[in-house]
Amino acid sequence: MKRLRFSGIVLLLTVSSLATVFVACEKVDVDSQKPVISIIEPSTDEVVNPGDAVHFKVMFSDNMALASYKVNIHGAFDNHSHNSSVMSTRAATDSIAFEKTWLETDFTALGESPIAGKKQVTVEHQHIVIPATISRTVNGVTEEMPLKEGHYHFIVYCTDESGQESFVASEIFISYDADGHQH
Amino acid sequence: MRLSFTILLLVFSLNVVFSQVVNISKSFSISGFVHDAENRSYLAASTVSLLPVNRHIQADRDGFFRFDDVEAGNYILTIQFIGYDQLTLPIALTKDTLLHMHLRPSPLELSEVTVNGSNKRSGEQISVLPVEEINRDYLMQNNSINFVQTLASVAGISSMDIGAGFSKPVIRGLGFNRVAVVDKGIVQQNQQWGADHGLEIDQYDVDNVRIHKGPMSLFYGSDAIGGVIEIMPPHLPEDDVFWGDFTLIGKSNNDLLGASVSANSKKGNMFFRGRATVQSYADYRIPADTINYMTWRMPVYERRMKNTAGREYNLSLSSNYTNDNFSSWLHLSNISTKNGFYPGAHGIPALNRLEPDGSYRNIEMPFSTSNHLKVISNSEWRLADSDKINLDLGYQNNHKEELSQFHTHYSNQLPPIVEPDMELQFILNTYSAGLRYVKDDGESWSNIFGLSAEYQHNRVGGYSFLLPGFDRLSGGAFWLSSYRWSSNLTLTGGLRYDTGKLNVYGFHDSVLEEYLLMQGYDGQEVDFYSQRASDISRTFNDLSASVGISYQINRRHSLKLNIGNSFRYPGANELSSNGVHHGAFRHEMGNADLESEKGFQLDADYQYRGKRLSVTLNPFVTWFTNYIYLEPSGEWSVLPHAGQIYRYNQSEAFMAGGELIVKYDFSNRWSVSSDLEYLYSINMADNYPLPFTPPAVVTTDLSYSDLGRGMIAQYSFALENSQVMDQDRVSRNEEMTPGASLWNLSAQAHWNIGGRRVVTQFRTDNVFNAVYLNHLSFYRKLNAPEPGRNIQLIIKMMF
Numbered sequence: 001m002k003r004l005r006f007s008g009i010v011l012l013l014t015v016s017s018l019a020t021v022f023v024a025c026e027k028v029d030v031d032s033q034k035p036v037i038s039i040i041e042p043s044t045d046e047v048v049n050p051g052d053a054v055h056f057k058v059m060f061s062d063n064m065a066l067a068s069y070k071v072n073i074h075g076a077f078d079n080h081s082h083n084s085s086v087m088s089t090r091a092a093t094d095s096i097a098f099e100k101t102w103l104e105t106d107f108t109a110l111g112e113s114p115i116a117g118k119k120q121v122t123v124e125h126q127h128i129v130i131p132a133t134i135s136r137t138v139n140g141v142t143e144e145m146p147l148k149e150g151h152y153h154f155i156v157y158c159t160d161e162s163g164q165e166s167f168v169a170s171e172i173f174i175s176y177d178a179d180g181h182q183h
Numbered sequence: 184m185r186l187s188f189t190i191l192l193l194v195f196s197l198n199v200v201f202s203q204v205v206n207i208s209k210s211f212s213i214s215g216f217v218h219d220a221e222n223r224s225y226l227a228a229s230t231v232s233l234l235p236v237n238r239h240i241q242a243d244r245d246g247f248f249r250f251d252d253v254e255a256g257n258y259i260l261t262i263q264f265i266g267y268d269q270l271t272l273p274i275a276l277t278k279d280t281l282l283h284m285h286l287r288p289s290p291l292e293l294s295e296v297t298v299n300g301s302n303k304r305s306g307e308q309i310s311v312l313p314v315e316e317i318n319r320d321y322l323m324q325n326n327s328i329n330f331v332q333t334l335a336s337v338a339g340i341s342s343m344d345i346g347a348g349f350s351k352p353v354i355r356g357l358g359f360n361r362v363a364v365v366d367k368g369i370v371q372q373n374q375q376w377g378a379d380h381g382l383e384i385d386q387y388d389v390d391n392v393r394i395h396k397g398p399m400s401l402f403y404g405s406d407a408i409g410g411v412i413e414i415m416p417p418h419l420p421e422d423d424v425f426w427g428d429f430t431l432i433g434k435s436n437n438d439l440l441g442a443s444v445s446a447n448s449k450k451g452n453m454f455f456r457g458r459a460t461v462q463s464y465a466d467y468r469i470p471a472d473t474i475n476y477m478t479w480r481m482p483v484y485e486r487r488m489k490n491t492a493g494r495e496y497n498l499s500l501s502s503n504y505t506n507d508n509f510s511s512w513l514h515l516s517n518i519s520t521k522n523g524f525y526p527g528a529h530g531i532p533a534l535n536r537l538e539p540d541g542s543y544r545n546i547e548m549p550f551s552t553s554n555h556l557k558v559i560s561n562s563e564w565r566l567a568d569s570d571k572i573n574l575d576l577g578y579q580n581n582h583k584e585e586l587s588q589f590h591t592h593y594s595n596q597l598p599p600i601v602e603p604d605m606e607l608q609f610i611l612n613t614y615s616a617g618l619r620y621v622k623d624d625g626e627s628w629s630n631i632f633g634l635s636a637e638y639q640h641n642r643v644g645g646y647s648f649l650l651p652g653f654d655r656l657s658g659g660a661f662w663l664s665s666y667r668w669s670s671n672l673t674l675t676g677g678l679r680y681d682t683g684k685l686n687v688y689g690f691h692d693s694v695l696e697e698y699l700l701m702q703g704y705d706g707q708e709v710d711f712y713s714q715r716a717s718d719i720s721r722t723f724n725d726l727s728a729s730v731g732i733s734y735q736i737n738r739r740h741s742l743k744l745n746i747g748n749s750f751r752y753p754g755a756n757e758l759s760s761n762g763v764h765h766g767a768f769r770h771e772m773g774n775a776d777l778e779s780e781k782g783f784q785l786d787a788d789y790q791y792r793g794k795r796l797s798v799t800l801n802p803f804v805t806w807f808t809n810y811i812y813l814e815p816s817g818e819w820s821v822l823p824h825a826g827q828i829y830r831y832n833q834s835e836a837f838m839a840g841g842e843l844i845v846k847y848d849f850s851n852r853w854s855v856s857s858d859l860e861y862l863y864s865i866n867m868a869d870n871y872p873l874p875f876t877p878p879a880v881v882t883t884d885l886s887y888s889d890l891g892r893g894m895i896a897q898y899s900f901a902l903e904n905s906q907v908m909d910q911d912r913v914s915r916n917e918e919m920t921p922g923a924s925l926w927n928l929s930a931q932a933h934w935n936i937g938g939r940r941v942v943t944q945f946r947t948d949n950v951f952n953a954v955y956l957n958h959l960s961f962y963r964k965l966n967a968p969e970p971g972r973n974i975q976l977i978i979k980m981m982f
Contacts, residue, residue: 030870032913070819070826074592099592100702101821136595137701157826163815163915165826169479 031162035062037069039156039170040122047173050098050147051132054154054172061120062160069115069158071128074099076151076171095148096134098174102127117161130174149175213274214249215282217242217262219888220320226286227851229264245794245848247738262286279670312397312731312745313788313801313842315339319390323944324901324931326977328434328970330386334412338842338858339396339801341877345961347437347467347970348493348522349381353959354396355803356838356862356876357409360754361780363399366414367514367559369577370403372613372639376650376754378766379528379961380583383518383555384414385497387430387443388458391415396842397786397803398749400727401677404635404659408749408782416512416561417456419503420449429980432462436948436973437492438543439464454503462495465543466523470952470971476527484539488967490523492546508566514559524549527965529587529765548604549587556580569623577615584608589646592823593698599646606765608644613637627667635659641755648762651690651716653755657683671735675745679727683752687719687759704821712822716759716773723779725750743788753777753831757811763825766961770825771813777833782807795848802841810836812866812873815915834868857883863912871915875959878910878922891932896940898932910958918964923955944977 041057048054054073060066075097107127108114115121133144152174157167213233217226225246232239233250236258242248255276262270267286274280315337325336331350335342342350343358354362364371364382374380392414399407425448432441441462448455466487474481483489499516523546526536540547557579564572585607589598599605615637623629636658643652661679668674696713704712729747736742759773784805791798813829820828840862848854859881864873883906888899909922927948934941949955952972956963 032911032919034916067817068819072823074823099823101823103819103821135701138595155824157819159815159817159827163817163827165815165916167826 031064031160031164033063033160034164034166035060035066035158035160037156037158037166037168039154039168041124042154042170042172045151045171045173047175048130050130050174050176052130053126054128054130055126056128057122057124058156059120059122060115060118060158062158062164063119065117065119065161066115066121067159067161068104069123069156070104071102072100072155072157073128073130073152073172074155075148076153077148094146096136096145097148098130098134098152115158146176147174149177210252210254211276211279212249212251213253213258213260213276213280213282214247215280215284217246217248217264218283218285219267220285220287220318225848226264226267229262229267229286232261232263234259234261243794245792312395312399312747312786313339313743315394315396317392317394322386322389322392323942323977323979324929326386326432326944326946326975327948328437328439328973329381330384330389331382333386334392334394336882337394338844338860338882340394341959342957343875343959343961344957344969345379345381346488346491346493346522346525348464348491349520351375351380351382352412353875353877354394354410354412355840356864356873358875358959360406360751361409362412363403363407363410364412364414365403366557367416367512368561368573368575368617369557369559369579369615370406370637371555371557372579372611372637373553373555373581374583374609374611374641376756377583377609378764379524379551379585380553381520381522383520383553383581385443385458385460385495385499385516385518387460388445388497388499388516389414390417396801397745398727398729398747398782398784398805400681400725400749400751401661401663401679401729401747404637404679404681405657405683405725405750405752405779408751408780416514417447417501419454419505420447423450424448427982429982431978432975433977434464434973434975436970437464437467439975441495452504452506454501454505456501458497458499460495460497463493463544465492467491467970468972469968470954471968474527474965474967476965481527481534482537484537485543486971487543488525488962489537489539490545490547490550491525492544493520493522494546495520508564510563510565512559512561514557514561516555516557518555519553521546521552522550523547524551524585525962525965525967528962549585549606551583551585553581553583555582569621569625571621573617573619573621575615575617577613579611579613579615581609581611581613583610585645591646591694593694595697595701596646596694603646605645606647607649609650610642610644612640629665631661631663633661633663635661647765648690648692648715649760649764650756651759652688653686655683655685655752657681657752671737673733674731675733676730677728681723681725681727681750683723683725685719685721685723685752685755685758687716687755689714689718689759690716692762699821702821708821712761712820715762716755717761717775719755719759719775721753721758721775723752725779725781739792741788741790741792743786745786746784747786748781748783750782751780751811753779753811757831763820763822768824768826768964769813770820770822770828772816772828772830774831777811777831778809780807780809780811780833782810797846799844800841801843803839805838807836807838809833810866810873812836812914814869832868834866836864836866836873838862838864838873852887852889853885855883855885857881866914869915872912874914874917876910876912876914878920878958879908881906881908894934894936896933896935899930901929903927903929907955920956920958920963923953925953925955926950940981942977942979942981944975944979946973946975948973948975 038059041055110127112125135142136145152172153169154172155169159165217229219226229242231248240248258274260272260274262284270286325333327333328347329350331342331352334340339355341353343353344350351358352362360376373383395411399411427446430443443460445458468486496519501514503512560576562574586604587606589603617635619631619633621631639655641653659679659681663677665675692713692715696709699709727748731745733743758775761772764771782805786803789800811833814832816828816830818828843859846856861879862876864876884901884903886901891898905925907922910920913919929946931944949972954968957969
């Protein structure tokens, strides 16, 4: 009886120590840091006229190595939320909210050097062009529509080589009026 | 009217120990533990009498008693203790018998009713996995905002909260479809894959819960990979009786007001029971004035999370017919909830949407509604000897909707004409059947042969798309066996084969297609994004097995070991989804080639029951051969508000950890207990931890309980501290979560008011209004702290 009890406890200890040993031995370093993005330009609420290019100046850095970046501009109108924005379908029919995504490959195709492999880099270019008008096709009829004026979110995403991802959002103001608006 | 409600002889674990050795003198022992039915503590020094032989002894300090050398025959065992109802139990002694007797405190003049507490299913439990049995009193003492948060006080269980209203259960870090909730024999299917879908169970309608930690596919097929929360049927009284209760609930944090009423009646062969529960709560309070979400600093006006109010309406009816060899239950229940979402739940909100709108109790868009209708029938035919046949049938209808003012990223999308604000709709119908034949030789060997089948029919609607429609037909055949080798050694094992067929109905998003074409993307790329789900037809075959040993080393020590495997069919979302998940802010892409997720687990359960000290240790090790997870692909998605594409993939994964529970009784009144839960996980493919791994937690309770005088029959106090450790072992792109120290207070009293029993439960959670984050919460990614201080009062009146 004593012996059985002893063997039971030994068995238990074996199981638990096995688990502990496994845990203790498994020390593989993984990259737990996300890349860091700082938007230098455009500045917050910078006014951009349709037809003009945004002056893009962003610093990317990572503890290991950067991989790629992406830029998205979309409307930040009333009731807007970052995954869901009320667009012109309900509000206005005379203008269209602008929305576009640029991948890094769109810029490298224009001669920019990729950020992949670097630890820190400041990317500066003027390849992000806000169109003067947007063409819309409804029931086979295409027409050129003006952009809806107002606040737009300007979002920059970045990944590093291990798949860590971060994004930073800023706002720009799209207006046909050169002065934009006063806050 | 002299309504009686006393009693309760809950012979839970009818640990009837069979003696293998032929005893020439034909004499046996009767031993047992005397418990307090209300708070599960042992009752010391009760008087135990054995009639007609007139032997009287006193139970020892931890409620243990033992009569040796009792000849086979019929006896009456009575237990008496001042302030408690006398308990009388007839015994036909044919073997060594170990009993657990539960006394209910009652200085009241009430006639005695015997409730047949020996749970019908207890004899069928062939499992040596750690099982935590929780009764109504525990549920009341630990009552939290919902059923899952109440269960989270058990070591090894965590809750994944969606605001303060609803939650999903997590067992040892496994949640979603990796945990099965079984209600009266039927696996609840309520779209548990969804990150913002809570569990629909009325916590006031639950009498008894068993929590099985570990692989349970053998019993319930797919999904029971991490464990099972099993809701037991209500107790059936033996005598004709009518009773009920009226419960009032108030919670300060979210101004919750609730009421629950039940009525139970037993007459002859029939038993009826009904319960209705209503709860309404307002926006919950957090101990913070702002939330730092990404680069935004969002104000929290009046420290209340805007639009997190909710309502809950529950109704359940049960009936039972029992005669000598047949028993049948019919359960009907409907749970209906409406919960608001914080405007930032699905993205960064415009600041004006966070401003107070004049009411904390209103529910504006976005909100979700869910309705879970359940019809369950359990029948049992008792055959000759101790053999029986059980048939469980179930129908469930789960209807969830998310309403959000029409919005779109695609300028070409127009709001639907009918129900323009219905963003998502899921309607799941589930038909279940289970047949079991229990062959028990009454001595040492019991066997269960069973068949089970389930059909799921899921349809979706709304102006957004998240999950494709699907049909799933699955079935299994199993054999479970338990062999009592000797009086203290039991071997268990089982084998099960399952097959499941899943048909997913594809969806082509023509609005997205048109939008992407307008944006100038080429045809191939447009197709890649606009095929939101593809037609998939898959068949899965899985074999599960388990062997275990249960060894009662002696009266104080016991040991259980179990090794088994479990599986889970991949879900429709994991196989075929393609698009931005509005709650996760990710472009998630299914993988049509996924195989069933399989896990092997080694579990141990060691228990020491000393005179004052008790120790439970539950270590485990799990190895998944193909754990399904979302892997960041490094490829950008061109869709608005998505970063890189996440693809479902599978790889080896490893988990280990366990729970350690130590309890020490300083005296009959004072006791201290401490639980430690720890979990380690790693994805072997990328060496990152698995997502949603709960942090280590140490919970310590100091409690005092005593019998009262006059109007107070019994009372207890408890002070609880939860030390939540930092979770810095996180999956890729998961946020680390700092730890916290939380203090809770509770006080419970049983009153005798005008001959009626009234129970009051007072609790203060998060006494110091500490700011803390729950690593598993849905609002964790908003950096929104968990609810602050909550003072709650529950008053339960018995009649």
